[in-house]
Amino acid sequence: MRSRRLVPLLGLLALGLGAWQLGGAAWIQGKAWTAQILLDRAWSETRGGARAVPPWPWADTWPVARLTVPRLGVERIVLAGANGRALAFGPAYLESSAPPGTEGNTILTGHRDTHFRFLADLTVGEIIEIERPDGLRRRYTVRSAEVIDARDARLLFVGGRAVLSLVTCYPFDAIMPGGPLRYVVTATAASD
């Protein structure tokens, strides 16, 4: 009979743990999308001429570009510094690559289950726009998409052409985070 007493406790514990886990999931998604709203404002200020505008007082990252995919209605504010903290709020620019919207290869990474989920829907010929802080816009055309092993990645600067590489984790629907696979969409700047 004493063990019977434990059953409701166990039930409540399971409920509590469940709520906590679900809350965690909601927090990740909520943070990702509300941050983009706040970032939008910071981006307007950045474009207004102020440089490195933190979206909220204690932020250690700032918007560096705006990425849009007109066909999909996708709009993302890209953040500086591809680290876990920045990635929680938006796609991030890998600082060892060329600055967004300039010649050379720009690499942007984003979470496969939030900001860069749309990579799965990109097709060849798709137009991607990058807006720089100085207001200049550059149009890129998607050339290819492939799945690669991140451990084999090498960066080589082949000057002259503006190339955009959008990188996210793969597969898109894996439950466990982590793993070496990456989905890479490569786009080249329209020659205008």
Place this chain on the structure above:
Amino acid sequence: MSYRHCRKPILVESQVVVGFGPLGSRRAPAVQILLGLSALLVLLILATLPARGQTAVADPAAETPAGLFFKAEGPDAAFEAPLLMSDVKMAVNGLTARVTLRQHFVNPAASWMEGIYVFPLPERSAVDRLTMWIGERRVEGRILEREEARRTYEKAKAEGRRAGLLAAQRANVFVTSVANVGPGDEVVIEIEYQDRVAYRDGRFSLRFPMVVAPRFTPPGETPLAAAEPRAQPASLDAPDRDLFGPVEHPAHGPRNPLNLTVALDAGLPLASVESLYHEVAVTAPDARRRHITLAAGSVPADRDFVLEWTPRVGAAPEAAVFGEEIGGASYLAVLLVPPRDSGETAPPPRDLIFVLDTSGSMYGPSLEQAKAALVMALDRLRPEDRFNVIRFASDSERLFPALRPADPRNLGIAVRWLHDLEAEGGTMMRPALIRALAEAPAEHRLRQIVFLTDGAVSNEDAMFADIAGRLGTARLFTVGIGSAPNSYFMRKAAELGRGSFTYIGKLDEVGTRMDALLRRLERPALTDLAAAWSLPNGADPEVYPTPLPDLYDGEPVVMTARVPTALAALHGTFAVTGRRAGAAWTRRLTLANIAPAAGIAALWARAKIDRIEDGLARGEDPAEVRSAALEVALAHRLVTRYTSLVAVDDAPPVRPRDADLESREVPRNLPAGWDYAKVFGPGAAEMKLRRLPADLMQRINAAGEPIDLPQTATPALLQALIGSALLLFGALLILWWRRSERTAGHA
């Protein structure tokens, strides 16, 4: 794809949930069931997650990649196949065509290379010439027994000499190997063959296939006349090749550009010339000649080229005899157009069995064409006809358990059933074919089997034997679907099935093509055809095909004959007789002023070999078939399954002794309209690395900086799943506890 990566976590989840189950096992089975159900629910949620991002995509115009590269593990994985460009020149003269195909192999790598390319030629082509060009120098090929030719080639290859080998994998699939192509060098392999122009329903046509579609090999069944045994070249990952070799993923762009020109001399004034699947530019020097070039200059080799032309009204041929003299013997080609049936006599009631290919290779436009064709055929059935439909992919399925009358209700069921069919899975064609042939025919009814497929199988010989052995009184008609159908299967299956074949390459052809086919099915055939010759000295010509096949509506009598008399001395007559709907038909022709035409001897020899090889399907001794075919093939220098052409450069060896030779297969394109994932499976191409030019690869390895790509996945989904499962489990536990408390209170 998502399944593969989900599987492990699913098991973990279900253990968490089900593991607590025994708590309630004694008193409340209902709760236990609920707990089980909740586990099932979680599994279901996981299983229904949408699969995304499966298709790798790419742009044909993609240039050399820049910036971010991915180094392969081993030194061999990133490699380059030889570049291949083809140049086709077709000269059509009346009923024959002489085609020259030049394959330019270019070695873009820094190492010595052997290039291997698998490509199609028309299924009735008589391939009789191979020339290897090294710059301006030419090396003529010799015909040898297949194994001897391979040894000759391998020896030259090992010695470092340039050599070329042309072998047949099927009547319509050939493979070129070219050895010792130096770094940056180009070697040209020139192939020539004789083909015949088809004439049917008042139209002439000539087909040039450009790509061998990926073939399905049924598990456990070895394709007869298997692929050439050869050292396995360093190649792509195993999944994206069939028995003939690698197939390029569309993401890497189309390859193997092909240029084509046709010099057409129809021999009669022309009304129209049409290229069915390629844009062409046509110039007309006079009423009976046309010069045709591809409007695009060159095209990727990914679909058949088909040219059709019609004579002006009143100029349509009724009978024609062409001749060629070789070694004192005359070779004749005869075309004879019987009068068409009026179509007034109603055909006897028929039993039609439609067999539809719904395998993965039919995915997309091909299945749409096949469905449209089938619906049109169903529409033409009469109430006294009976029908059934069998579809096959990895398995086969019958619409009705037995033949049903073609009444509106049954037809409605059939159309709705067809509408929902999707293309997926393997091509287990043989069981479906056997099923269709197995049904016992009814008395006084015509049994017709209509087979709609792209023929992307490799066990053709086994099926030909099935058809020859089980046909009985049934007749088999094939409908070749898609941009690169297996024409050898279509023609031979129809020949052995004593029916006829047709092709549908795009949706807007369905109407005209099916109409012609259905007329063939509905109108009485011209049967018991025979030719009686009266020649000087009582000479008896050797005629192929033998016996003459039954003819359906719109089809002419076509035969080739060898007469042991010089062409100039040849005179006499011959008569062709046959029966249609009980009535006799005779046509007598006089042999005089025979129009000379080159290449007829080759066509005759090819038809003779065809006849000999049919013995394989009829169960004759393979060794006897081989020696009979070998004799003809060697005498006429034809490439067959028993003979190959080989060219070896006599110049001193070119490859230095210390330089290795790398063997590389040229990947084939996927036929236009095909879906890669449906053929090779969704995961096939995902892990394939982009192949880079060797020099770029070196630069990347030397100067490329390793780059750290951050983790870009959150545990949100994992947390959500664990959270939901825990909530459900907690709620059920409390529910169960409250219920058992109440029961305890009452007691």
